[in-house]
Amino acid sequence: GENVEQHPSTLSVQEGDSAVIKCTYSDSASNYFPWYKQELGKGPQLIIDIRSNVGEKKDQRIAVTLNKTAKHFSLHITETQPEDSAVYFCAASKGGGGNKLTFGTGTQLKVEL
Amino acid sequence: DAGITQSPRHKVTETGTPVTLRCHQTENHRYMYWYRQDPGHGLRLIHYSYGVKDTDKGEVSDGYSVSRSKTEDFLLTLESATSSQTSVYFCAISERGRNNSPLHFGNGTRLTVT
Numbered sequence: 001g002e003n004v005e006q007h008p009s010t011l012s013v014q015e016g017d018s019a020v021i022k023c024t025y026s027d028s029a030s031n032y033f034p035w036y037k038q039e040l041g042k043g044p045q046l047i048i049d050i051r052s053n054v055g056e057k058k059d060q061r062i063a064v065t066l067n068k069t070a071k072h073f074s075l076h077i078t079e080t081q082p083e084d085s086a087v088y089f090c091a092a093s094k095g096g097g098g099n100k101l102t103f104g105t106g107t108q109l110k111v112e113l
Numbered sequence: 114d115a116g117i118t119q120s121p122r123h124k125v126t127e128t129g130t131p132v133t134l135r136c137h138q139t140e141n142h143r144y145m146y147w148y149r150q151d152p153g154h155g156l157r158l159i160h161y162s163y164g165v166k167d168t169d170k171g172e173v174s175d176g177y178s179v180s181r182s183k184t185e186d187f188l189l190t191l192e193s194a195t196s197s198q199t200s201v202y203f204c205a206i207s208e209r210g211r212n213n214s215p216l217h218f219g220n221g222t223r224l225t226v227t
Contacts, residue, residue, distance in 0.1 A: 031212055099211055
């Protein structure tokens, strides 16, 4: 089955700096790659996703890039703010047949003042 | 927030007792999922449903069963709880079960098996 690896497990940045979280996947048939943000005591919230026919997608301060050849994708957060502090998860799926997601192990992002 | 309610939010139970967790949605979405979240493992799929009475196993289904008798409700049952099932359980919903239909998660149930 699919295996998703995520790095780093913890990331500390200064407010205003950029943060980058990287994931690799094993199944070349995967074609959907969402990113979730989880705040303490809450469920994961979808923040951005990308499909395999696209190399990059942006939404304000967040962007995701996908390299299908290397089987890796990354989340970029620019101009970080304290409210960006949370756990971020990447995931991958083949889409059809239930869109079952395989998750990475998470990155604890801390934005320091 | 997507209209997903999980109950109970917290539960403590003893080894060997049966436990049922409930997920209720108000979105009329076809697909529903149960994931468990453990440190170092991210979220792992237990079971999912693609319609009323239609369910299938995920990667960590041993020791769990599910039922879906109505579109809006998806139940997860631990027939005989074990300490290894101590976890946070998340329900998710998806409208179409394809990659143009993202998953949205509830706020979880924290289960402790003593």
